[in-house]
Amino acid sequence: MIEIKNVYKKLGGKEVLRGINLEVQDGELMVIMGGSGMGKSVLLKHIIGFLNPDSGDVLVDGVSIPGCSRKELYDIRKGYGVVFQSPALLQSLTIEDNVALPLKEHSDYSADKIGEIVRERLHWVKLYEIEQKLPSELSGGMQKRASLARALTLDPHLMLFDEPATGLDPILTATIAQLIVDLHGRIGFTSIAVSHNMSFSFKIADRIAMLYNGRIVAVGTPDEIRGSSDPFVHDFIHGIAKKE
Amino acid sequence: MDLFEKTGSKILDSLEGVGGTIVTLFRGLYWFKQTIKYRALIFEQMLFCGVESIPVVIVIALFTGMVVALQTGQALARFELEGTIGNVVAASICREMGPVFTAIIVAGRVGSAMAAQLGTMKVSEEIDALEVMSIDPTRYLVMPRVWALLIMLPVLTIFADLIGIIGGGVIARLQIGVSYYTYFDGVMSNLEIKDIYTGMVKAVVFGFSISAVACYQGLHARAGAQGVGRATTRSLVFAFLSILIFDYFISAIFY
Known part of the structure; x- marks a missing residue:
């Protein structure tokens, strides 16, 4: 509460x-x-x-x-999961690396397991086949959804x-x-x-x-x-x- | 606001900046314990700070060595001492010109880019995003940058020393008429190990100061493009100042 x-x-x-x-x-x-x-x-x-x-x-x-x-x-x-007014994705990282970042920092999962979680979170927000793109290559709405996926990574x-x-x-x-x-x-x-x-x-x-x-x-x-x-x-x- | 109030406020701002820079540096150093985990980020920064700075370091070091050789060679020739030109060029390059000029190049090229990058991340809420993901920006952003400059600035300085001495040798031969043998004999016989390590100590200290100033200014950029521009400018000015101040004190301690 x-x-x-x-x-x-x-x-x-x-x-x-x-x-x-x-x-x-x-x-x-x-x-x-x-x-x-x-x-x-x-x-x-x-x-x-x-x-x-x-x-x-x-x-x-x-x-x-x-x-x-x-x-x-x-x-x-x-x-916490926080979605900011701007997507606040790290511009130097791909979408996959952005979403995987909290897991890489705070879990001992293998690269395969992290990849699996990342794809699952991206599917939750209805983003497909964009893992290797940079944030700047996505539209505003897609960036927002990627930001939401990243916020959901650590449950x-x-x-x-x-x-x-x-x-x-x-x-x-x-x-x-x-x-x-x-x-x-x-x-x-x-x-x-x-x-x-x-x-x-x-x-x-x-x-x-x-x-x-x-x-x-x-x-x-x-x-x-x-x-x-x-x-x-x-x-x-x-x-x-x-x-x- | 009267003059005293304005002056006082400026002094307090400056002290806050110095204190903040020192705190940023120590936080970055604290995270050195996670160097292995962040080796890829450190390597990436080393490429940017070091490898990509090589062309400009070559040009500056070459011309610095040439100018030193030309100026001192002509003066020494008046007293028929042009044979000692190698001693003078090597000592001045290794003690002073190499570390200081390399640091100034790196502060201009790398330090300002660091401040601009971190400043842009700050105003686009990327730093806040790291904070809410429980990722300490001093661990993820500052530590790799401090490591990179700590390693690459001494390497670039050694490189600049070599290029500067070679540039000086070419001018000594072509303009002053001293043989390569005499020049490099002068370099080798009179260059003390102290000249080299003093230059290295300077490079290490400059590496700390440039990275700390750039990271602090970037992480504390105020909103908007103007804030990022201001952070970049301040980073450059304070890095130059710190280079000159530390240069004096290190020279005073060693000589």
Whole structure:
């Protein structure tokens, strides 16, 4: 379970997170939705351990992430799969080497076994015959899927997605969303995605948390969020411009 | 912000940079214990740092030796001491010109490329991706680069010394009129082992400083193309500075 307890964070003099409280149950697919610059990615970085809160705590399976040493964080992160806004594939490595990298680093598997796992993960994300290509030879959508395959390599129990639909057309966005739903059904990981893309969020989420001005203003199922009376949630969902 | 505040802030930034560079180097050295596992990455970096630098090292070393021979040869000829030109060229090349010029070439060609590559990886979230895969960037990226320069800079320096001495010999023969025998006899009889190992000590220290500066600047590049450009420039400037500063102190210690 992920517990975010009263987290405050100031960056560059601006208070980005102002007392965030959120719980994500095991196996749940939570989407944190909100406008640009509302602190969604900053919150995700607290869960990864890239940032520490000024006050408050982030607990992953009962372990306080801000209190972890660098070595402890590395141990915890072996159970994470993270898909970044950009594909973040190592450009100097082939797709096969990219996906195999976590296994080469953290397992004693033979080259054959690693190759087998890599092909399996690539098939999970519907990528075929691209093992020897470099990331730059693939389209944006394929790179995103390869990045997803790499995140799945070590059988993570927690998947984190940072704006996974950014830069993709509506069809590719729907494809990625369906992939996440399918993989979630197959593996049963806990997942937190941050996104401002509504169709994507409503498609994948078990629950949605709406982030506005550094606070969670609403949490609920997609239907509950659609019917929310909160003015920000209403305006965000219906794409109503902010009144000056 | 007043002048004092600005100056103070700059000084603090510089100290942070020096401290960060030292920490980056020591983290890289800590991972030397996994050298065998990462031998392929080290070898790849050695090819880039060493083998691919050979053509430019040849040109620079050759002309350096030729210039030293020409300048000193003409001066020595006035006192009819042109027969000692081999001593002068060998000592100046091995002690000073060889290690320093090679390091400057490597800092310009390799150090800046390292900073640009790591900076690009930083801004495209590749470094973050390594971190979330529990792969320490200092193990995967810094250690192979430190190893590569640690090995290849002394090798390139020995190579540059040889080419420089040969270049000097050609000029001594053609321009100054000293026979090859006299020139190389001067080189061999007066060149001390201390001249060689001082040059090697310099090359090793320069290898550490160039790789540490380049890796630190690259890994701390700020977002965007401008950030990568800035990291590359800073890497070059700080590497040059460190080469000159270490050169002075090592010379002062050994001579």
